[in-house]
Amino acid sequence: MVIKVENLVKRYGDLIALDHFNVEVQEGEILGLLGPNGSGKTTAINCILSLLKYDKGSIEIFGRPMSPSAYDIKRNIGIIMQNVAVFEELTVYENIDYFCGLYVTDKSHRKMLVDEAIDFVGLNDFRKFYPKKLSGGLLRRLNIACGIAHKPKLIILDEPTVAVDPQSRNNILEGILKLNKDGSTVVYTSHYMEEVEHICSRIVIMDKGKTIASGTNDELKSMIKSGEKITIEIFNFNAKILSDLKNMKNIVSCEFADNHLIVKSMRGENNLMVLLEYLKSNNIAFGKIYSEPPTLNDVFLEITGKELRD
Amino acid sequence: MQVFKVFFRIIKKNLGELSVYMIIFLVLAVLLSSINTGSQYNEFAQTKSKIAFINNDKTSALTDGLRDYLNENAIIADIKNDERTLQDALFYRDIEYIVKVPSGFSDKFYNGEKAEIEITKVPDSISGVYMDNMVEKYLNTARIYINNMKNISGEKLTQYIQKDLSKTANVNLSAADAVQTKKYLYYYNYAAYSLSAILILGVCIVMFVFNKLDIKRRNLCSPLKNSSINMQLILGNLTLSLGAWLIIVITSIIIYRKDMFTISGGLFILNLLVFTIAMLSISFLISNIVKSRPATSAAANVVALGSSFIGGVFVPQYLLGAKVLTIASFTPTYWYVKSNNIISSLAVYNAQTLKPVFTNMLIVFAFAVAVLAITLVVMKQRKTVS
Ligand SMILES: Nc1ncnc2c1ncn2[C@@H]1O[C@H](COP(=O)(O)OP(=O)(O)O)[C@@H](O)[C@H]1O
Numbered sequence: 001m002v003i004k005v006e007n008l009v010k011r012y013g014d015l016i017a018l019d020h021f022n023v024e025v026q027e028g029e030i031l032g033l034l035g036p037n038g039s040g041k042t043t044a045i046n047c048i049l050s051l052l053k054y055d056k057g058s059i060e061i062f063g064r065p066m067s068p069s070a071y072d073i074k075r076n077i078g079i080i081m082q083n084v085a086v087f088e089e090l091t092v093y094e095n096i097d098y099f100c101g102l103y104v105t106d107k108s109h110r111k112m113l114v115d116e117a118i119d120f121v122g123l124n125d126f127r128k129f130y131p132k133k134l135s136g137g138l139l140r141r142l143n144i145a146c147g148i149a150h151k152p153k154l155i156i157l158d159e160p161t162v163a164v165d166p167q168s169r170n171n172i173l174e175g176i177l178k179l180n181k182d183g184s185t186v187v188y189t190s191h192y193m194e195e196v197e198h199i200c201s202r203i204v205i206m207d208k209g210k211t212i213a214s215g216t217n218d219e220l221k222s223m224i225k226s227g228e229k230i231t232i233e234i235f236n237f238n239a240k241i242l243s244d245l246k247n248m249k250n251i252v253s254c255e256f257a258d259n260h261l262i263v264k265s266m267r268g269e270n271n272l273m274v275l276l277e278y279l280k281s282n283n284i285a286f287g288k289i290y291s292e293p294p295t296l297n298d299v300f301l302e303i304t305g306k307e308l309r310d
Numbered sequence: 311m312q313v314f315k316v317f318f319r320i321i322k323k324n325l326g327e328l329s330v331y332m333i334i335f336l337v338l339a340v341l342l343s344s345i346n347t348g349s350q351y352n353e354f355a356q357t358k359s360k361i362a363f364i365n366n367d368k369t370s371a372l373t374d375g376l377r378d379y380l381n382e383n384a385i386i387a388d389i390k391n392d393e394r395t396l397q398d399a400l401f402y403r404d405i406e407y408i409v410k411v412p413s414g415f416s417d418k419f420y421n422g423e424k425a426e427i428e429i430t431k432v433p434d435s436i437s438g439v440y441m442d443n444m445v446e447k448y449l450n451t452a453r454i455y456i457n458n459m460k461n462i463s464g465e466k467l468t469q470y471i472q473k474d475l476s477k478t479a480n481v482n483l484s485a486a487d488a489v490q491t492k493k494y495l496y497y498y499n500y501a502a503y504s505l506s507a508i509l510i511l512g513v514c515i516v517m518f519v520f521n522k523l524d525i526k527r528r529n530l531c532s533p534l535k536n537s538s539i540n541m542q543l544i545l546g547n548l549t550l551s552l553g554a555w556l557i558i559v560i561t562s563i564i565i566y567r568k569d570m571f572t573i574s575g576g577l578f579i580l581n582l583l584v585f586t587i588a589m590l591s592i593s594f595l596i597s598n599i600v601k602s603r604p605a606t607s608a609a610a611n612v613v614a615l616g617s618s619f620i621g622g623v624f625v626p627q628y629l630l631g632a633k634v635l636t637i638a639s640f641t642p643t644y645w646y647v648k649s650n651n652i653i654s655s656l657a658v659y660n661a662q663t664l665k666p667v668f669t670n671m672l673i674v675f676a677f678a679v680a681v682l683a684i685t686l687v688v689m690k691q692r693k694t695v696s
């Protein structure tokens with residue numbers, strides 16, 4: 001076990017930011033911590049790193065209790081904070097060298113590591129740039145390079161893709177997969193479900209400081225009632241269609257808005273044919289039609305009754 | 311030494327703003343010290359002030375000597391010994407200064423008892439300060455002879471005093487090195503201003519970076535001990551301060567050459583060192599209070615300029631009002647400048663003459679310690695808040 005958090009409680013005054021939060025991270029996995037803004041992801045990470053005092057619970061990393069003075073544990077962690085933490089006064093190279101130097105004292109070894117990290121995030125053309133001159137995406141990449149240059153066993157990334165252009169986002173996500181392949185265990189927090197679905201081997205969904213579900217992507221989706229979502233474009237809509245559909249079996253919900261009929265079906269049943277037949281026999285004209293498998297948003301929606309996206 | 315190294319990278323990146331203060335200082339110091347050369351003495355010598363000399367004691371060699379001595383440097387007005395007349399004369403500025411020898415003064419003085427001359431003067435006048443100075447000089451010299459030569463005759467005494475005082479007067483008026491002393495007095499007084507500004511700015515800029523929550527947390531995640539980070543920061547601050555001090559000292563040696571390798575030169579250098587430590591302490595406090603980068607520049611300007619003005623860096627302390635000086639005495643700048651002024655006026659170096667200098671240095675050092683204590687309390691308070 002790389003990380004084991006049990007019954008973590010953290011209050012900010014009256015606000016309970018973490019409410020008996022539990023999480024376990026296994027060696028070699030990419031664990032995704034998914035939750036809307038304000039659900040307590042950053043607070044959890046900060047407690048795990050002993051940056052915040054917590055009110056209750058226990059935290060173990062690499063099988064040992066974590067504390068502010070657990071320097072041998074810290075030595076093996078790479079941290080990429082939600083807020084970019086770099087020195088404005090240092091260049092890209094100097095920044096990575098500084099943070100790497102907190103872990104690696106040997107100069108020539110460090111030089112090699114820093115060069116590798118620069119290659120890894122693709123900042124070779126920007127070595128002598130100061131952070132102010134970097135775009136949001138490149139700045140995030142610098143932040144990542146500063147966190148991973150020393151090749152840590154455990155890498156924690158807190159929302160590393162916020163406000164990032166698509167190109168940098170891909171670079172970052174592919175990079176995380178590569179780090180994992182090279183042997184690092186990764187904890188990845190985000191409120192973007194697509195990212196988490198894409199790269200994480202296991203996902204913990206958080207809301208209001210609690211774990212509300214956890215498992216692999218497929219496991220999570222099999223927990224919920226609804227299966228595929230079918231969207232049909234209809235131009236001459238009438239209320240009878242809705243009530244007819246609602247009476248069909250295997251249909252969980254249906255609604256109509258902006259010329260689009262959205263039908264959610266029961267898991268495991270293919271309802272597309274039935275629907276098409278109904279439309280044909282009732283002579284209802286339709287335009288585009290598409291069917292999507294359930295998403296983590298559906299999982300979140302079904303458990304909490306609200307959308308993951310705000 | 312990652313932190314220490316970054317400390318000076320940050321300083322280097324801000325060298326522009328920092329060196330502005332050094333350049334202002336050097337230009338100011340060199341220009342003003344050459345403009346001011348000697349002029350002050352000429353001014354005093356030419357405009358003799360009118361005074362009254364009233365002797366209520368018996369005529370003695372001591373009182374006659376004083377009268378003669380004052381007569382050389384001021385005009386003694388012929389005025390009736392009557393309180394009313396004297397006050398009126400003072401009010402209408404017919405005279406600027408009244409020296410009154412109380413009865414029994416000479417005997418007490420010879421016997422080593424507490425004996426004081428009564429002085430009345432126009433408030434806040436330069437000539438008043440000058441006269442104070444002369445009376446004090448005369449009596450101090452007399453005291454030294456009486457204490458050290460038992461049963462010295464009145465005639466001998468006045469003779470000796472006369473000789474001593476005319477000697478120092480001559481030195482002050484003409485000798486080149488005395489003028490030089492004045493010159494580097496200005497230099498070292500102005501140094502207080504730019505040293506304050508540079509230290510506040512430099513320390514705040516760097517501490518501001520390392521105190522940023524994101525950077526702080528990021529550092530705390532690393533295996534580098536927090537105490538080690540703090541040690542490196544302290545080392546950086548000390549190096550910065552001593553570096554600034556050294557630049558000022560070396561520049562003064564370049565400008566004044568061998569004059570700096572004298573007792574008074576050494577005292578100036580030491581005094582500046584003590585002041586540097588106090589300013590470092592104050593800068594550290596400010597760095598813990600100020601919240602933004604623009605506020606840092608503002609604080610550096612306000613504190614450095616303000617304390618320099620009221621402390622007597624730009625305007626001599628004897629020209630400042632009593633209230634201003636009282637406020638100023640809560641800044642190390644005031645005590646630093648005061649020491650400088652004393653050092654530059656010293657002709658004899660012994661325990662007695664150096665005592666006020668070292669007392670002032672001790673006061674400045676006490677500032678350093680007290681402010682550091684306050685800073686630690688502020689830091690602790692902030693920790694418990696967050
Ligand atoms: N320093 C703080 N003081 C008070 N409340 C805070 C503080 N930091 C976070 N919170 C609150 O705690 C909750 C969790 O915040 P956070 O951990 O930042 O969530 P997330 O990272 O998932 O967006 C939010 O409601 C936030 O407003």
Ligand SMILES: [Mg+2]
Pocket residue numbers: 041042043082158159
């Ligand atoms: Mg967050």
